[in-house]
Amino acid sequence: MEDNITIPLSYISQYNYCKRRAALLMNEQLWNENSYTAMGRGEHEHVHTPAAEHTSNCIVITDMPVLSEKMHLFGKCDAVEMNEDINGFVIPFLDNKKYIPYPIEYKHGVLRNETEYELQLCAQAMCIEEMYGCHIDKGAVFYITSHRRHEVFFYEDKRKAVFETAAQLLNLLNSQTVPQAEYSPKCKKCSLNDLCMPNTEKSAKKYMTMIRDSFKEE
Template sequence: MEDDNYIPLSYISQYNYCRRRAGLLMLEQQWSDSADTVKGSLEHKNVHTASITSRNSMITITDMSVVSRKMHLMGKCDAVEALLSENGTAFPWIGGKKYELYPIEYKHGSIRMEPEYEYQLCAQAMCMEEMFGCSISSGAIFFISSHRNQEVRFTKAHREAVEKTAAELSQMLEHKVIPKVDYSPKCLKCSLKEICMPKVSDSVSDYLKRITQENEKGDTD
């Protein structure tokens, strides 16, 4: 894969919500705002300003860029807390002292269990482990509306799911095939449902491509 074909890390979450949704976003650059996505991006606005603040033994870095060359992922962490710790790793860029890193991903709405959010957070941790040669055992998802943190401990299953998703996204990007509709209750809340048309088996673009092909075939008959 070409070096510039890095996959946005947030697609780890999109893909585990719905493979087709990730395909539409990545290959057709389809984006449609729903009330939820507008609310989410407004709530994220405060976090997406790069800053470094220090308080007692903790440093908080917001909007931090991360990358994995192994998984071909790149993206941002909403916030990373670096806590001074004897068991941590020395980071030259924060004075050479030992810190443990703890990523925090902000999500709109109230606290809820969503495996795809956990995979996205774990992917951020895995990127930082690769970048800094450190070990990150946990992080948190902060739900903005309810002001509640949900801690996530990164298991072997989380890590395997991230690697598998990154590999499948790379394959999708290489072969440029958008997965077919897999209709589920998630479709009702999906901001792409008008474009995807999950109750019709084709997307608008598939439909147009099919009609064009049929017309071309008709011309040559």
């Protein structure tokens, strides 16, 4: 596998939701729409148009491409607020003023605290830092239905988790493996449920044990 290979940044979130889901998407190229993914896609459309909106002391950039060579990740930020700040950084594609970037990830639903989204957001911040030599302390997940922001701080533990997830994704990609299903309450909402069949392996195992036991009894 080539060294410069890159992985879609959104898989950071997928992997932390379920390793098998990330591998099915990445290695088996599976996709299935359900009501959750359809709603999320519909609500995202307005931030999936590249634009730069100027307000006082802030430029909001939507659909901003990001990349990390260190983590082999690429993707897009739904929105990045570039907040003018004398302690900030010159962002080369803007002007000569200093800014502190503040990434915002849009998600379907009401305000909640989901680690996988926080890690996806942190990965975006780490990509921006690597690209523009800046430092970003925080960003936000914006929940579209409740119209509320959940602010996320990029502490060292989150950064470490992002780095480790990126390495694990690269391992999965290089090995072209798919971890076994582990049924959990998350499976009910998972759009890949029909394709993954998380209960089948256990049922098959149970069936094989039953057959084996029946032979022992004979």
